[in-house]
Amino acid sequence: MNYASFYSEYFPFWDQLSEEDKTYLCNHSTTVYFDKEQAVHNNNECSGLFIVKNGRLRLYMLSDEGKEITLYRLSAGDICMLSASCVLQSITFDVYVDAEEPSECYMIEGCAFNTLSEKIPAVKIYALETAVSRFSDVMWVMQQIMFMSMDKRLAIFLLDESVSIGNPMITLTHEQIARHLGTAREVVSRLLKHFASDGILEVSRKGIVILDSKKLRSIAS
Amino acid sequence: MNYASFYSEYFPFWDQLSEEDKTYLCNHSTTVYFDKEQAVHNNNECSGLFIVKNGRLRLYMLSDEGKEITLYRLSAGDICMLSASCVLQSITFDVYVDAEEPSECYMIEGCAFNTLSEKIPAVKIYALETAVSRFSDVMWVMQQIMFMSMDKRLAIFLLDESVSIGNPMITLTHEQIARHLGTAREVVSRLLKHFASDGILEVSRKGIVILDSKKLRSIAS
Numbered sequence: 001m002n003y004a005s006f007y008s009e010y011f012p013f014w015d016q017l018s019e020e021d022k023t024y025l026c027n028h029s030t031t032v033y034f035d036k037e038q039a040v041h042n043n044n045e046c047s048g049l050f051i052v053k054n055g056r057l058r059l060y061m062l063s064d065e066g067k068e069i070t071l072y073r074l075s076a077g078d079i080c081m082l083s084a085s086c087v088l089q090s091i092t093f094d095v096y097v098d099a100e101e102p103s104e105c106y107m108i109e110g111c112a113f114n115t116l117s118e119k120i121p122a123v124k125i126y127a128l129e130t131a132v133s134r135f136s137d138v139m140w141v142m143q144q145i146m147f148m149s150m151d152k153r154l155a156i157f158l159l160d161e162s163v164s165i166g167n168p169m170i171t172l173t174h175e176q177i178a179r180h181l182g183t184a185r186e187v188v189s190r191l192l193k194h195f196a197s198d199g200i201l202e203v204s205r206k207g208i209v210i211l212d213s214k215k216l217r218s219i220a221s
Numbered sequence: 222m223n224y225a226s227f228y229s230e231y232f233p234f235w236d237q238l239s240e241e242d243k244t245y246l247c248n249h250s251t252t253v254y255f256d257k258e259q260a261v262h263n264n265n266e267c268s269g270l271f272i273v274k275n276g277r278l279r280l281y282m283l284s285d286e287g288k289e290i291t292l293y294r295l296s297a298g299d300i301c302m303l304s305a306s307c308v309l310q311s312i313t314f315d316v317y318v319d320a321e322e323p324s325e326c327y328m329i330e331g332c333a334f335n336t337l338s339e340k341i342p343a344v345k346i347y348a349l350e351t352a353v354s355r356f357s358d359v360m361w362v363m364q365q366i367m368f369m370s371m372d373k374r375l376a377i378f379l380l381d382e383s384v385s386i387g388n389p390m391i392t393l394t395h396e397q398i399a400r401h402l403g404t405a406r407e408v409v410s411r412l413l414k415h416f417a418s419d420g421i422l423e424v425s426r427k428g429i430v431i432l433d434s435k436k437l438r439s440i441a442s
Contacts, residue, residue: 139314
């Protein structure tokens with residue numbers, strides 16, 4: 001794999017690296033494949049940075065009792081920085097990352113990236129800015145949890161999911177949706193039934209089909 | 222006020238500034254005073270950076286319906302970076318900052334700080350690292366909200382508050398505590414009554430006195 005040609009387009013700091021540093025970063029890169037639902041990163045150790053080439057990763061928090069809350073998803077072109085805890089030492093909370101779909105990623109070893117970031121300010125700034133921009137995503141989730149009713153949160157989730165997969169048919173189970181929203185399966189099933197009775201969607205064994213996205217958007221907004 | 226002598230101790234990047242830059246930063250600094258409960262920052266405009274000299278600031282989110290959730294507090298020596306949105310452009314969420322006590326702060330104009338941060342990487346790294354370390358505080362709040370029962374959250378809040386004010390007597394009203402935790406006053410009153418009946422604390426008109434901090438810690442942990 002020619003990482004250099006990809007990184008030269010991908011990293012805004014690439015031109016500021018010496019030839020030696022470029023080679024160093026490429027030599028500490030590998031291509032990794034994850035099956036659907038495989039764990040990518042599962043505690044606060046440093047698993048390295050992941051750039052998603054294909055597929056989709058999900059970053060979430062996990063309670064001692066196994067309760068989950070999805071913070072955000074990473075699609076092709078996104079970089080997972082929070083899994084590289086040795087780069088971001090001020091991040092002291094645990095996050096978990098799973099592959100939601102079969103995924104291909106470029107993985108850069110955390111300590112190699114960290115070595116460069118300590119040497120070259122532009123690399124450090126890139127890492128921190130990436131983390132800070134995810135801070136905003138997480139605050140949005142927090143606002144939803146704190147301030148929004150569950151029907152509104154479910155409507156937003158279904159619309160986002162439908163846009164993300166490019167299909168009005170959503171094949172996630174009620175259990176999976178409940179985990180994303182940090183609620184019980186029964187709550188999701190009850191709300192979906194309610195939406196179905198309003199003609200907004202259809203629930204079948206195959207999945208959930210959005211019939212009236214305009215109405216769903218009005219609940220979401 | 223001699224800002225330079227304070228900043229030379231406070232900012233890790235101070236030695237990397239030219240004399241001209243140092244003067245520039247000091248010339249864009251002022252000392253501001255806030256009354257108890259006065260708003261310090263109240264939307265996503267750039268209010269500048271605040272370094273707390275005395276008193277205490279509270280940073281919180283606010284819903285359209287007026288529901289609040291406290292993200293963290295800033296005491297003497299802490300810096301409020303999220304109020305300087307022109308420095309942290311990737312922060313896209315609204316936060317509100319109030320003075321919890323009469324407070325004295327040094328205020329640095331956001332655009333002046335931003336000018337330096339664009340010129341000197343060490344300044345930018347400082348700003349971003351400060352924001353990222355607050356990310357961890359916010360995640361801790363989120364974990365509490367999502368994964369902890371309210372009695373545990375209340376116990377943690379009372380212990381933190383008692384340590385913060387250096388007194389086992391907490392004079393906040395049930396309403397104020399409820400706002401911190403993003404819940405209803407009734408819930409707080411009921412839990413406090415429950416703690417009181419277990420001999421953990423005493424609730425009177427004057428406030429809440431922690432009697433058995435060991436027991437309270439066991440609920441919190």
